[in-house]
Amino acid sequence: MLEPKNMSFYEQVYEVVRLIPNGRVCTYGAIARFLGTGKSSRLVGWAMNNSHQVLPSVPAHRVVNRMGMLSGKAHFPPDYPMQQLLEQEGIQVLNDQVIDFNRLFWDPMKELSIL
DNA sequence: CGATTGACGTACG
DNA sequence: TCGTACGCCAATC
Secondary structure (H helix, E strand, C coil), X not given: CCCHHHCCHHHHHHHHHHCCCCCCEEEHHHHHHHCCCCCCHHHHHXXXXXHHHCCCCCCXXXXXXXXXXXXXXXXXXXXXXXXXXXXXXXXXXXXXXXXXXXXXXXXXXXXXXXX
């Protein structure tokens, strides 16, 4: 599990998503490109869909599309909507759109490539 | 087992 | 600048 060789694409997605700092957001494409396959951004969405049963909990609410829109908010539990989870972290959301998305954007390539 | 879809992104007209 | 087409991989029908 700790070996990337044994990790599936979406398992690696979970790891990256867990690394997203509190109050920050990331995109499907950025995660996909960080894992090497920039065109597999849809798989990131599929990974998030399955992340409901994955432990530890994956902060999927911090993952939005390239435009900063909460494209997957409909897939979140009604009790804790995606927007509410983001607002709890101090992220302002208006019309399913993250305010100052460019400033809050956490790029795994940029942040983790340095390591 | 083959066809379609999906929480996306890029390329092209 | 806006709208449409394609790719990517897994899951579902």
